[in-house]
Amino acid sequence: MTEVLKVNPLRPEKEVIERAAEIIRRGGIVAFPTETVYGLGANALDENAVRKVFEVKQRPADNPLIVHISRLDDLYLLASEVPEIANKLVSSFWPGPLTIVLPRSEIVPDVTTGGLWTVAIRMPSHPVARALIEASEVPIAAPSANLAGKPSPTSASHVFQDLGGKIDMILDGGEIIHGVESTVLDLTTSPPTLLRPGPVSVEELEALIGKVSLHPVVVGEPEEVLVAKSPGMKYRHYAPEAELVVIEGRPELVRRKMEEILLEKKMKGLKVGAVVTDEMADLQADVVKVVGSRKNVRKIAKNIFRVLRELDAEGVRFAVIEGIEPKGIGLAVMNRLVKAAGHRVIRV
Structure with missing residues (x-):
């Protein structure tokens, strides 16, 4: 059975967040609002918990998850290298809807990264997401809280339609802000490569760091992707039945x-x-x-x-x-x- 709890999106109630955090700490799954779409959260460092996320979503195992953090210190815990360009980006766009791809550290399990040598990391700005990560005291791996391939959820009711009865809890924080998933920027290439467009635009990125390459999938070219460094690259996504x-x-x-x-x-x-x-x-x-x-x-x-x-x-x-x-x-x-x-x- 899935418990649905209302939570104040601006001032999350401490007792509600603590109940959700306890589920995360014990290896369970909690859906929660972010500023982009609703996420399906589990302890990013717990292999069994992350596997449950893949199973519940019916998500292919080589489709990596984004790891969400609330403290900048965790960036250096999860990534083995943090170049100066990363520091520049996070100073301007974190907390917010920008995900950066960096070489992963040994602490990050293979299952979380889809077996890749890189890890995708972001610091969300939504008060509920921030409070949940802080209270859980672990980084949270969180893809969109929907069945794989379906349109991403922008309300708790969308999450329940797809995953009701399959996850432990849904935190209902009302509607989200942006409605599309985070921008994903690969910093392991030179120049950096945009893997998924989002609320932080190419124009904003290039104004800060200069040239950004666009991966062919960004501009809608139907290219076969053998290795997906970001969610949204390789498989059928966002699609209704129609x-x-x-x-x-x-x-x-x-x-x-x-x-x-x-x-x-x-x-x-x-x-x-x-x-x-x-x-x-x-x-x-x-x-x-x-x-x-x-x-x-x-x-x-x-x-x-x-x-x-x-x-x-x-x-x-x-x-x-x-x-x-x-x-x-x-x-x-x-x-x-x-x-x-x-x-x-x-x-x-």
């Missing part, structure tokens, strides 16, 4: 193509849906999900996983998605949408 197609291009051409495809699928007897911006909210489909204005991409990011789940809840079999400009956090949104659509993208 078949999706992303349409990119000038808005008027995108609208025309969406209308054409929706009519074609509707004629085949499918229940069809559309995921669009405010500017295209009058598009005709059985189910229309509006994620926000093109002028407010952060709002789109916050809503995107929720509406993908709602497509399934409303029985949509096929949906078109309006693409947005891949700049700033828009790059993260498009990365997730292209993956959710299985790289089915039409450019008009």
